[in-house]
Amino acid sequence: MKLIAPGYTITRAIREDIPFLSSIELAAASLLAGYAPSSVLQETTSDAEFEEARSDGRLWVARASGTPVGFALSEILEPTVAHLKEIDVHPDHVRRGLGTQLVLTACDWAQRERYEWLTLTTFRHVPFNMPFYARLGFEVIPDDELSPQLRSVLFDESRRGLDPNHRVAMRRLLPVGVRRFTKMAM
Numbered sequence: 001m002k003l004i005a006p007g008y009t010i011t012r013a014i015r016e017d018i019p020f021l022s023s024i025e026l027a028a029a030s031l032l033a034g035y036a037p038s039s040v041l042q043e044t045t046s047d048a049e050f051e052e053a054r055s056d057g058r059l060w061v062a063r064a065s066g067t068p069v070g071f072a073l074s075e076i077l078e079p080t081v082a083h084l085k086e087i088d089v090h091p092d093h094v095r096r097g098l099g100t101q102l103v104l105t106a107c108d109w110a111q112r113e114r115y116e117w118l119t120l121t122t123f124r125h126v127p128f129n130m131p132f133y134a135r136l137g138f139e140v141i142p143d144d145e146l147s148p149q150l151r152s153v154l155f156d157e158s159r160r161g162l163d164p165n166h167r168v169a170m171r172r173l174l175p176v177g178v179r180r181f182t183k184m185a186m
Contacts, residue, residue, distance in 0.1 A: 004062070005096045010105055013059040013071065018050045020068040021061075021088075028070075028088035035126050037161040045073065045086065060105045062089065062098040069093040072102035074109065077119065077149040081171075082110040084120040103136050111174040121153055124168040138170040 004010060022044040029041040053059040053073050062070035070089035077083045084106050089098045110118045120138065123129040130140075141150070150169050158164045 004098060004101050007065050008062060008069075008093075008096060008098060010060055010062050010098070010101050012057060013050070013054045013061045015051070015054065017061045017068045017071075018047050018054065021045065021050055021071055022047075024068065024070060024088050024090050025086070027090045027092075031091055031094075031128075032123070032126065035123055035166070040161050043160070049073075057109070060102060060109075062093070062102055064093055070098045070102060072106045074106050074118075076115075077153070078147060080116040081147070081149070082106075082113070082115040082118050083150075083153070084118055099132070100136065103133070107136075107172060107174065111176070114176060115174055116176065117171045118174060119150055119169060119171045121150075121157060121167055121169050124166050130168055130170070133170050136172070138172045141169045141171050 025044045026042070029036075029043075032041060050059060050073070053075070058074040058076075060072045061068045070093060071087070072084065073086045075083050075085045084103065087099060087102050087106075089102070107118050118138075119141070120133065122133060146154070146169060154164060154167060154169060157167055
């Protein structure tokens with residue numbers, strides 16, 4: 001459990017958190033009005049997907065006095081790449097470091113699991129999106145370096161109505177701990 005601002009914690013999600021997450025998604029999406037079509041802003045992740053991520057240890061929740069107010073959801077795109085699929089913080093709880101800590105929690109998990117990269121997609125021109133991730137060590141992935149899996153994520157976003165010219169894929173290198181090798185006796 002990570003303690004952030006007074007009264008806030010971040011932990012792995014538990015089953016009882018799942019009923020709160022869709023309402024957090026919808027509330028957080030309201031901050032993107034004008035940047036995305038309303039149809040996209042009304043989408044929510046299914047409880048089944050949340051439950052699968054929870055049981056796999058890929059879902060974390062920010063809590064205020066024990067109640068979920070934000071979450072981060074990761075998925076595995078490739079054998080060496082984890083993907084931060086979604087991060088949301090309820091607007092009543094923004095600007096308290098919860099988003100930063102949720103992203104860093106996902107980075108810590110991916111590093112512990114020995115993924116080389118954590119990727120994400122975000123809005124290129126929204127002031128609190130791409131610059132936020134850049135401050136946390138994410139870099140824009142050049143188009144010629146996009147994997148087929150990440151291209152598929154971007155294509156799906158476009159199919160759902162997000163303008164591909166306003167989207168960007170980013171990645172953060174996750175240093176792998178030094179592995180110990182033993183000398184073989186000759």
